Amino acid sequence: xxxxxxxxxxxxxxxxxxxxxxxxxxxxxxxxxxxxxxxxxxxxxxxxxxxxxxxxxxxxxxxxxxxxxxxxxxxxxxxxxxxxxxxxxxxxxxxxxxxxxxxxxxxxxxxxxxxxxxxxxxxxxxxxxxxxxxxxxxxxxxxxxxxxxxxxxxxxxxxxxxxxxxxxxxxxxxxxxxxxxxxxxxxxxxxxx
Ligand code: GDP
Ligand code: FE
Ligand code: FE
Ligand code: FE
Numbered sequence: 001x002x003x004x005x006x007x008x009x010x011x012x013x014x015x016x017x018x019x020x021x022x023x024x025x026x027x028x029x030x031x032x033x034x035x036x037x038x039x040x041x042x043x044x045x046x047x048x049x050x051x052x053x054x055x056x057x058x059x060x061x062x063x064x065x066x067x068x069x070x071x072x073x074x075x076x077x078x079x080x081x082x083x084x085x086x087x088x089x090x091x092x093x094x095x096x097x098x099x100x101x102x103x104x105x106x107x108x109x110x111x112x113x114x115x116x117x118x119x120x121x122x123x124x125x126x127x128x129x130x131x132x133x134x135x136x137x138x139x140x141x142x143x144x145x146x147x148x149x150x151x152x153x154x155x156x157x158x159x160x161x162x163x164x165x166x167x168x169x170x171x172x173x174x175x176x177x178x179x180x181x182x183x184x185x186x187x188x189x190x191x192x193x
Pocket of ligand 3: 117118132135136
């Protein structure tokens with residue numbers, strides 16, 4: 001049960017707002033991220049209500065149109081360089097503004113965790129680290145090393161952030177796609193030995 005008035009409604013009401021914004025498949029992913037995020041929160045002594053709300057809303061904007069994101073970047077006077085990116089970057093960084101404006105969630109730690117959930121950041125709170133990891137290791141994720149990095153997230157959260165960033169960066173470079181500068185800052189802060 002939510003008791004902190006971060007969201008003006010119950011968990012069930014928030015779930016229904018998120019469900020209405022997403023495909024069935026992505027909604028199921030969101031519920032799995034919430035489960036993993038609250039387990040990590042319990043492990044790392046982070047408030048489970050914050051973890052639940054951040055997880056339930058992290059991909060809220062993922063299915064919005066490019067035009068919606070570009071309009072929001074302009075409306076909220078976000079960094080105009082964002083115009084050059086795409087859904088992968090926008091759904092977190094710009095999506096947080098939609099979570100704020102449409103769901104009425106103003107908690108800055110939660111909004112920053114949403115902003116950072118795809119690319120990380122050089123400064124990440126424990127809540128941000130938890131959401132970044134929960135998205136990566138939720139129970140349906142399957143890739144080489146997933147069992148090891150799941151265990152690492154419960155043993156050394158910061159090291160697991162570094163592991164994810166190094167592996168995602170290697171994967172993206174293998175595809176020769178553009179790297180968001182924030183992703184490189186995350187790597188330099190969390191992955192370098
Ligand atoms: P999802 O929303 O649950 O699917 O997961 P994420 O929000 O974590 O990631 C969305 C996508 O963005 C994934 O395919 C990542 O590999 C990709 N991604 C992460 N960082 C970067 C980056 O720096 N550049 C590009 N081009 N893609 C990235
Ligand atoms: Fe995402
Ligand atoms: Fe992720
Ligand atoms: Fe996700």
